[in-house]
Amino acid sequence: MRLLDGLRCCGHRSGRGARQIGLRWFQSLLLAATLFAPDALAQSRNDGFLAALGELREASFPDKEKIVERLSESGHPSARPVLTALLEDRLYVRPQDQKIFLVKSGDDSLASFELVDPLSLRDAGSSPRDALTKVGTNNSLRKLLKLTVARFDLSSPASAVRLAAVEEMLRSLDDASIALLRKRVGVETDAGVKEEIETGLALAALDSSDPQARLDGIATLAHNLRQQVRNRLAGLLEQSADGGFVERDERVRRAAATAVRAIDRSRTFYSGIETLFFGLSVGSVLVLVAIGLAVTFGVMGVINMAHGELMMLGAYTTYVVQLAMPRHIGASILVAVPAAFLVAGLAGVVLERTIIRFLYGRPLETLLATFGVSLVLQQLVRSIFSANNRSVETPAWMSGTLQLNDALSITYNRLYIVIFTLIVFAILLIVLKRTRLGLDIRAVTQNRAMAQAMGIRTEWVDAMTFGLGSGIAGVAGVALSQFTNVGPNLGQSYIIDSFMVVVFGGVGNLWGTLVGGMSMGVVNQLLEPYAGAVLAKIFVLVALILFIQRWPRGLFPQTGRAAESQ
């Protein structure tokens, strides 16, 4: 009964369980027999393999799953390459002679595919794409394929591959996997892989009839933070319908309860860290979009309603860069960052020279004019690129998760955005504090007339400052393109948030923007699990409004004569 339960939980259908086991034993017996007649049997093995492959052509998805099982049990040396090819959509049929081939690369953009013979694994010429039909897969077939390939990978020379294989097997632990793990644990040399194998065996031990074995299993699993482990241990504490416990032995139950409590404590701790990280990543996005605005708004007193659209220009630059270098997506982001800075910065300088220049001292007029510009920019992008969203690919080095432990995983793209934000902030700070341009900017901000008297070309400085702020907006757009839509409305979603952050942090103060943005992000994420996304946002806004009542100049107000106000 337990065995079938295990099978049922792991995606196999219950009716097939017993039949599978029988089939497998029969297959193994047959295999043993063939060892005594290598040549003749090798030939018949090849035929059997080919026959099974042939059946893949017309089979339904459930039948394909059975065939895959047969292929994996066959022990044929081509089994693994063929199954890997099927998993990666690289198995094709040539309709003219009904032969099955592997192809070297399944890239749809190639006009012809290079074929590999499934039996000998040697090159078999090439064929135009249109002359081949793919052997299709669906989700459950792919799941089974991953498992069978993992079983093969258990004996791979690379430890990383073995680790991945064990993890895949742990997701759906069945008898065959357990048997393989048992065989492997003795010869495994890598410590990390061995630990995972022992976890798997301990999970299997929880099903054993010997209470001591179960206790030992729990002892091994006690500090394992895997969700699956926790589920199994908690499952031991369940009560069945009649009130009695599923787990009869009292000691085992106690051990399980202790283990579960310890695991839960750890998981809560790590979950807190995860929330903190989420907060920092949301906050860093806020900082990134606000920092350009902090420069133009805080330093120059210009309300730039087109700030969002400058970010959109940066995002579209990323898209165009990726169009220009489709085979180097990994490097595309690195190219896109300076490109976006230049494009948006240039747009900003043009904006300043043609429109903003005439509107200094009149922030409301700049608001209106830049609002008009934002409408024009949106429509421009719609006309050039179409109103649809554009797809921006995430490079391989930025996708995926950093698994710190079983309870804490951090997505790479968010991590990089946090780091990126800090770098941008640092660069901006250096520019403002240590370069000549920065000195000029600060001088003009504090006392324009005096700066002019000292010989600083204030008009040029204005243009450069605006260009700097806009360029940073463009760079923020590159970051945004990685996790949100790239469309004409990109800017609209972030403009309000940018203003809030700048006002909260204190107009004219970069550190204020950093602290303000990060804290807003963290507070928002802390509230979200309890109140839901919308209420959390509303709460942050209302808190901000009230905060400004008490500290009207923000977190880090400007001081001195420069902070002239009503």
Add this chain to the structure above:
Amino acid sequence: MRVARRLWSTLADDPGGAVFLALLLAVATVMPALNQVVPVSSALHLSTYSLTLIGKYLCYAMLALAVDLIWGYGGILSLGHAAFFALGGYAMGMYLMRQIGRRGVYGNPILPDFMVFLNWQKLPWFWLGFNHFWFALAMMALVPALLAYVFGWLAFRSRVTGVYLSIMTQALSYALMLAFFRNDMGFGGNNGFTDFKDILGFDLHQDGTRVVLLVITAAALATSYLACRAIVGSRAGRVIRAIRDAESRTRFLGYRVESYKLWVFVFSAVLAGIAGALYVPQVGIINPSEFAPINSIEVVIWVAVGGRGTLVGAAAGAVLVNYAKTFFTGALPEVWLYALGSLFVLVTLFLPRGLMGLVSRPRRPLRPGDALPATWTDRSRVGVSAGSKTK
């Protein structure tokens, strides 16, 4: 009698206003005639569609008046006035929803359709009373007033001014928008209120009702104009203008600056609320996107295009910009954003006093270094000293 004489003298000083009121009178009499009396086949017949459109424009004009009052005369730039407009609209909407009664999709006499759909068993407390028109009428004015009072009291007391205040008003309207979009709030969520049947017993879809609504809107607009003109012309109005030009100085002269600002803000919110309430039965739908911050910015642009600090200009700006919007989305749907965007930029650069500036000032556009007229020196900027501008 004294009121009439006051009125006459006010108008005599104010030719723009007189023209404006005359125009309103013409609209309120001629348009209904063109719709009701003139036969449908004639080229001069005004379709109900156009009638409703004009009514909508007039509501927007009222909203623009409200914004001009606090901005043009008070120097308070509120980027969230659409929130008050929408609140008034929702109050009217709640009344109209209660009026649907059994004629809704689910046939429930008390609960509007969206509540039945959400499986609510009874009306939430804030809906009680809205089946009475006088209550709804009171709420249209009171709710925006209350919100404006609380917000204003907190803001002005802490001396939040200038851009900070503007951003805060944006935050307020944005928060309200998020809140009203939630289905759980009890305001219809994203769908808002729609499918109204009648108001005070009159079928909303009948031409006659629409005509009456138009006339009422025109009357409300005229009254608001006169009220605003009265405020602005009075002693209090002069104090308000003083606050706009030199707040600290006014405070030191002994005037309670916070009170003046607060009361003009509240009054302006009430005007906006009433405008919203008149808007909803004519347009037939109220929806949380009315709270969107972009809507508030558009109102400011109407006032800027028309002419800030001149009530007539604000109203004219609202009508003209919205007419342009209707025209462009009909004639050139794919390029209307270009047209509108450029309109804003050009008006700001070349018509800083708005269209009223064309009427009463020389046409030379301002250049950097020009002396700014005293009536609209903007002192609300933070962070840059008055370098190339005069005081």
Add this chain to the structure above:
Amino acid sequence: MSRTHTFLTACLVAAGLALPAAASAQGTIKVGVLHSLSGTMAISETTLKDTVLMLIDEQNKKGGLLGRKLEAVVVDPASDWPLFAEKARGLLEKDKVAVVFGCWTSVSRKSVLPVFEKDNGLLFYPVQYEGEESSKNVIYTGAAPNQQAIPAVDYLMKEVGVKRWALEGTDYVYPRTTNKILEAYLRAKGVASEDISINYTPFGYADWQTRVAAIKRFGSAGKKTAVVSTINGDANVPFYKELGNAKISAEDIPVVAFSVGEEELSGLDTKPLVGHLAAWNYFMSINTPANKAFINQWHAYIKNPKRTTNDPMEAHYIGFSLWVKAVQKAGSTDVDKVLAALPGLEVPNLTGGTAKLLPNHHITKPVYIGEVKADGQFDIVWKTAGTVPGDAWSDFLPGSKDIEADWVTLKCGNYNTKTKVCSGQNYK
């Protein structure tokens, strides 16, 4: 004073321009197109506008209708719901169009509904929606919940063996209604309430980390879990990106979406989505001669061989064919005559079958489940045996299971079969 004069004249001219424009060109039949060409919905709706224009073009090449040419009247309601009502009124009263093809979101449809009913217009609505409505003046060529959501859930339950359900939706009426129906359906099939998790997020929601982490937790309880997504519009992109980043593959927790089609996928990096599902009544990858011809026609018209086709486009194709056939049958474009001629008409669809217009103003549609491929197309993994007739009033909701819509015999869109009362839109 002359300045004031100029100003006055300007005002009068403006007022004068508000008067209606000249009458329409004699002889053409006007077809209104009410789709957003700007704003948030432009992404989806601009394609539909182009589809209608293409269909009109095609019909004119065949000689027009009733001997007259068709003329398109295109307006842009700019994703602004009050503007939808205004533009609809303009189309019906000013332009006097014979029929309107339009709307996408339920809000836009609900806001134009009173206008169409008052002015007795005819609207063909092409998008899948939540049901709970049947108007005399609207023909619903998009899927009702029983033509999309229910079959998808059936597929997941039976073919994939899903036991735990996460219903993720955007917070508005279509996901709310669909999830209500699905929850009732799942409970009726014996799923426990702790195995159903329902959550709503606002439009354009981009910060999916917390939510995706919660889904991952929900899905690690040991039972096969699936996500039924009624997330609409922009929020889909960051959602799928986050799923990919969190390494939730389709084999672990499949996501079936009702608002993600070829058009939406074209704006996405589809690598993390491979294997996830969508349920529609039409897919571009369905291999029939009718579909191939339509796709070729579309590519030629839009002058871009990379453009995709999708379900709402097929709905407009069906709707347009129905309208043309009804007008020819009735011999006139008068709305009442066309409405009388429409029920019972059958036209071919693009997937090798036919679509029939039922008395409740819905059509019969086949249901397909597709898995996302890396190239943005779908692999069909399942389909219904025949077509499913659209049911306006869901049989799984207590408030609507007794309600029936029938515009032929009962002449009522909201007829309660138990109390024998017609409520709501009440036409006899």
